[in-house]
Amino acid sequence: MKTLKILFLASHWRVSLIKAFQDAKLSMKLICADSDPDAPSLSEADRSQVIPLFSDPQCLPSVLELCEAEKVSALVPLTNKSIEFMADHRQELGAGGRRLWIPQNRVIETCHDKWKLFEFLKSEGFGTPLTFLPGKTATSFPLIAKPRRGEGSKDLFVLENSDDLDFYMKKCPHHVFQQRIDGQEFSVDAFFDQHGSPRLIVPRERLAVRGGEVMASRINMDAGIIDKVTALGTKLGLTGPCTIQGIQDDEAFYFTDVNLRFGSGFVHTISAGGNVPLMMYKELAGQELDSMKIDIKNHSVMTRYPESIFR
Numbered sequence: 001m002k003t004l005k006i007l008f009l010a011s012h013w014r015v016s017l018i019k020a021f022q023d024a025k026l027s028m029k030l031i032c033a034d035s036d037p038d039a040p041s042l043s044e045a046d047r048s049q050v051i052p053l054f055s056d057p058q059c060l061p062s063v064l065e066l067c068e069a070e071k072v073s074a075l076v077p078l079t080n081k082s083i084e085f086m087a088d089h090r091q092e093l094g095a096g097g098r099r100l101w102i103p104q105n106r107v108i109e110t111c112h113d114k115w116k117l118f119e120f121l122k123s124e125g126f127g128t129p130l131t132f133l134p135g136k137t138a139t140s141f142p143l144i145a146k147p148r149r150g151e152g153s154k155d156l157f158v159l160e161n162s163d164d165l166d167f168y169m170k171k172c173p174h175h176v177f178q179q180r181i182d183g184q185e186f187s188v189d190a191f192f193d194q195h196g197s198p199r200l201i202v203p204r205e206r207l208a209v210r211g212g213e214v215m216a217s218r219i220n221m222d223a224g225i226i227d228k229v230t231a232l233g234t235k236l237g238l239t240g241p242c243t244i245q246g247i248q249d250d251e252a253f254y255f256t257d258v259n260l261r262f263g264s265g266f267v268h269t270i271s272a273g274g275n276v277p278l279m280m281y282k283e284l285a286g287q288e289l290d291s292m293k294i295d296i297k298n299h300s301v302m303t304r305y306p307e308s309i310f311r
Helices: 015-023 059-070 080-088 105-111 114-123 162-171 223-236 266-271 276-284
Strands: 004-009 028-034 047-050 074-077 143-147 157-159 175-179 184-192 198-210 213-219 240-248 253-259 301-303
Touching: 004 015, 004 059, 004 080, 004 276, 015 028, 015 266, 028 059, 047 059, 074 080, 074 276, 080 105, 105 114, 105 223, 114 175, 114 253, 143 162, 157 162, 162 175, 184 223, 184 266, 198 223, 198 266, 198 276, 198 301, 213 266, 223 240, 223 253, 240 276, 266 276, 266 301
Parallel strands: 004 028, 004 074, 028 047
Antiparallel strands: 143 157, 143 175, 184 198, 184 240, 198 213, 213 301, 240 253
């Protein structure tokens, strides 16, 4: 098989994901790039490079130089900022036929802005918690306040009453305020091919979460959730790997976030039989995905723990 070179942008702590690609035993050379010279993922790649911050004008020349020197076949972003960087420089980074594993800019703008995502979900008839911007009076509590643009659980607050709402509307004018739904949280790992067809959809119950990152999950191949994610991905025009978050209560499934990249617990799906590294390899090599047999280990459980890297 032809050796393909994959560049992971902003790989930082995503060691388990890089290992999952290594364990797939494909003809891939994995390259990690991050602005932090101590990023642990740099120790796990076949080749690593420290690059400037995405906001630095020298970042684009640095990434392009790396792509040329290594003859990179594709770029895979691992944070929202890396997605937006690739979208801003789509023409330069995609020169020479390099594959950029990001969807169209309109999809990125919708999914990276929680207010726009709410408006999209509501207009298309998908279940989603009631969401509003600062200035509106709430009729019920509790609420969740979270940045309009952001990832993880950074700067997320729970509001119990009107006093909390008044305080955080003033303190966080760029947040959205969302009804809190009590139910089972899900992360749904998915892979849509380059034509937007769903090739893999795996719901995972979020059993334990720390700092916005799942620490324990259980696969639950719920047909209703799979159908809803299929419909959402098709309507949005998703491509490549993504992790969609939502909450299931006694009445419905509510979408809360669409991450256009590998989520933190995606390695669970890969380990359980969702061989996304192979899917990505086959797409890059121009091979058909139709013949792939996928057998997901339903009800499997993942628990995560910190590891240390010493240099």
